[in-house]
Amino acid sequence: MKPVVFIAAGVALLGAVVLRDAGYFGGGASIPDAGRPATGNAQSEAGYSSVAQQAPATTAPAKPNGARAASPKVDETALRYFASKGDTKRLEAEIARLRALYPQWTPPENPLAVQEVGDLQLDQMWKLYSEGKLAEVRKAIADRQTAQAGWQPPADLLDRLAVAEAREQLVNASNLKQYEAVIRIGSTSSSLLTCGDVDVLWRVAEAFANTHREDRARDAYLYVLNNCKKPEERIATVQKALPLLSRPNLEQLLATEQKTADGKGEFSAIRGDIARQSLADADADPKLVVAPADIATVKALATEGGLPSDALLLGWYYVRRDNPKDAEEWFRKAHDKEDTAGASQGLALALINQNRPAEAEQILYSWRDTNDDVRRVYLAAIANLLAVTPPPPLSTEVLQRMVQEVYAAKDAASAQQLGWYADGLDQWQTAAQWFKLALDWKPDDEPSAYGLALTRWKIGDKAGAREIQAAWAGRSERIPTVGERSIETAAVGKDAGTDPRARQPVIQSRPEDQAKTDQSEDQPRSNRNDAQASPRARAKRQNRGCSSTIDPASLAPAAALTRGWCLMEANRPVEAAVAFEIALGGSGKTRSDAAYGQSLAYLRAGLSDMAAVAASKAPLDADRRVQVQTALLEAQATTAFDQGRYVEVLMALDERSRIAPERTGLMVLRGYAYLKLRRFGDAEQVFRAAAGTGNRDALKGLNDVRVTRDARFQ
Numbered sequence: 001m002k003p004v005v006f007i008a009a010g011v012a013l014l015g016a017v018v019l020r021d022a023g024y025f026g027g028g029a030s031i032p033d034a035g036r037p038a039t040g041n042a043q044s045e046a047g048y049s050s051v052a053q054q055a056p057a058t059t060a061p062a063k064p065n066g067a068r069a070a071s072p073k074v075d076e077t078a079l080r081y082f083a084s085k086g087d088t089k090r091l092e093a094e095i096a097r098l099r100a101l102y103p104q105w106t107p108p109e110n111p112l113a114v115q116e117v118g119d120l121q122l123d124q125m126w127k128l129y130s131e132g133k134l135a136e137v138r139k140a141i142a143d144r145q146t147a148q149a150g151w152q153p154p155a156d157l158l159d160r161l162a163v164a165e166a167r168e169q170l171v172n173a174s175n176l177k178q179y180e181a182v183i184r185i186g187s188t189s190s191s192l193l194t195c196g197d198v199d200v201l202w203r204v205a206e207a208f209a210n211t212h213r214e215d216r217a218r219d220a221y222l223y224v225l226n227n228c229k230k231p232e233e234r235i236a237t238v239q240k241a242l243p244l245l246s247r248p249n250l251e252q253l254l255a256t257e258q259k260t261a262d263g264k265g266e267f268s269a270i271r272g273d274i275a276r277q278s279l280a281d282a283d284a285d286p287k288l289v290v291a292p293a294d295i296a297t298v299k300a301l302a303t304e305g306g307l308p309s310d311a312l313l314l315g316w317y318y319v320r321r322d323n324p325k326d327a328e329e330w331f332r333k334a335h336d337k338e339d340t341a342g343a344s345q346g347l348a349l350a351l352i353n354q355n356r357p358a359e360a361e362q363i364l365y366s367w368r369d370t371n372d373d374v375r376r377v378y379l380a381a382i383a384n385l386l387a388v389t390p391p392p393p394l395s396t397e398v399l400q401r402m403v404q405e406v407y408a409a410k411d412a413a414s415a416q417q418l419g420w421y422a423d424g425l426d427q428w429q430t431a432a433q434w435f436k437l438a439l440d441w442k443p444d445d446e447p448s449a450y451g452l453a454l455t456r457w458k459i460g461d462k463a464g465a466r467e468i469q470a471a472w473a474g475r476s477e478r479i480p481t482v483g484e485r486s487i488e489t490a491a492v493g494k495d496a497g498t499d500p501r502a503r504q505p506v507i508q509s510r511p512e513d514q515a516k517t518d519q520s521e522d523q524p525r526s527n528r529n530d531a532q533a534s535p536r537a538r539a540k541r542q543n544r545g546c547s548s549t550i551d552p553a554s555l556a557p558a559a560a561l562t563r564g565w566c567l568m569e570a571n572r573p574v575e576a577a578v579a580f581e582i583a584l585g586g587s588g589k590t591r592s593d594a595a596y597g598q599s600l601a602y603l604r605a606g607l608s609d610m611a612a613v614a615a616s617k618a619p620l621d622a623d624r625r626v627q628v629q630t631a632l633l634e635a636q637a638t639t640a641f642d643q644g645r646y647v648e649v650l651m652a653l654d655e656r657s658r659i660a661p662e663r664t665g666l667m668v669l670r671g672y673a674y675l676k677l678r679r680f681g682d683a684e685q686v687f688r689a690a691a692g693t694g695n696r697d698a699l700k701g702l703n704d705v706r707v708t709r710d711a712r713f714q
Helices: 008-022 042-052 077-085 088-101 120-130 134-147 155-175 179-188 195-209 214-227 231-241 247-254 268-284 292-304 308-320 324-337 341-352 357-367 372-386 396-409 412-423 428-441 446-458 462-471 487-492 514-519 525-541 543-547 557-569 573-583 588-604 608-615 622-642 646-657 664-676 680-691 696-712
Strands: none
Touching (some): 077 155, 088 155, 088 195, 120 134, 134 155, 179 195, 247 268, 341 357, 357 396, 412 428, 412 446, 446 462, 573 588, 573 608, 588 608, 608 622, 664 680
């Protein structure tokens, strides 16, 4: 059996440290250099050990029977008892203890070789001791002394019993976090401080760390690493030191690293944990500086090990340091490995910080109800998406689900953005409703109050606007001015940089071909003349320039405007939109015509969202404003019908009917929306009105109402 390795000098060293810190030694300490400052340096420790070896007896109790240090008489009773019972753990601890007490002693190769004289009562005492029943051992000794006059227990048993009792007291004090008591007990029982019982050494080190003596804690951990050889105990020692020691002291422990059989460092896994902890701490404290080596270590772990948790650590580290691009890289790696709420939340934050809220909303939608933090990020994505200028294409499905989530969460910021969103399409009734909701949820939200006052004024509710103005008198500079300027000027506000109206996206829809709409016999004559005759006539007169390829950026605004109309006549709306964009750099009528032309170009190209943005770039006269708005609402109604959202069809048509008469074709669309909603009476009434003009689709609608209604009762 291989004995436990123990260095007597190390015991003397640690015992001296414990005693000195406990205040047991004054200026005339019996240990030669008890006043040595703790350095934790391995070379210094070796020097200290050589001095300590000169006085080993300072840590050992007096030898029984007058034994001399040169030829100690060692009581091996416990040793042989543990060997006979096969108690390997206690056998090794006993060997370590005897080596500490008697440095000259050599353990027997076979503790069972010497035949012992049987003593059943003493064997029972050792048995109780080995079972940790210390109080029963004391009682058995007392009982035998009473029954057998003159009998004395072996000194070794008494020594071991005293040590075990001291250990029990130390462990209890440690468990109760009575750290001063731990140090005191350790200082008076130095034979506890051996590699045979590393747990005691760990507890003493913990006590030092928790009584603001970190250097002493480091020395205790270093003692274990320098003297105790079991790999599992060495690794556990560093792990226990992790939460207690500062990074510089931890580095001294790591410097004792040994190579394993495969050539790797025994503390390599721990180094990874330390690096991970550094990044975790940096997540909590954005000002904390993390060593580049730690960042490199975690990157290597995330790349080689592939753990999503490592990639998440890096993602949060970078997002807290305003580096969304690198944050996205690591969050995306974690997300690709495992789509979790945490990975999606982090990735969404990184995308929002890169002005990519549409992607953030898409990624986080399925996790939106996970917890409050995730929901806040999702709502932030919605608010940012609604504020993008120019907005990305939004499907009706996405817009609808955002509306539902904003309403469910009662989020004032997103509700305000929805208000500006609707206002950007001149859907003022809808905008007013969202601004009102935002104020209900957050009564002190000035931008929402401003939006509500503005939209009420636009729809002619002057009394409602004045009510908001009175409520905010003295609290807002711009709300009292609503109605004093043109709609366009008031919408931009005194400070366009802070006014949400200047950043509004629009609802995406897919209108019918605008050319067909323009040529419809139901189109108001004033609109046809203004939208088609003048611009297109000018384009025909100068159609020569459309056959060649010209970069419109090289043209003056007026020339770019002419080219834009020319391209519209040639049915090249996307190119026309680019030319109109250059023309928007002009002023006055040129700028107004360019905004109008670009809105028509986008409508023809099927980009109604961009058309709405274009129409808001410059003031339009009433006829042009109505034409663009009606086209957008028609497209919205058609798209909603195609996607089976019939209530939205009716809402869009109602909004359109407030600004322009409803054409026969749209009456038919309304009738079928009613029919899909099984509102048979309303559907029949609309179809009859449209059928009175001779419209065949309306006549067919009347028949469809009859068939569907009859089928319901069959």
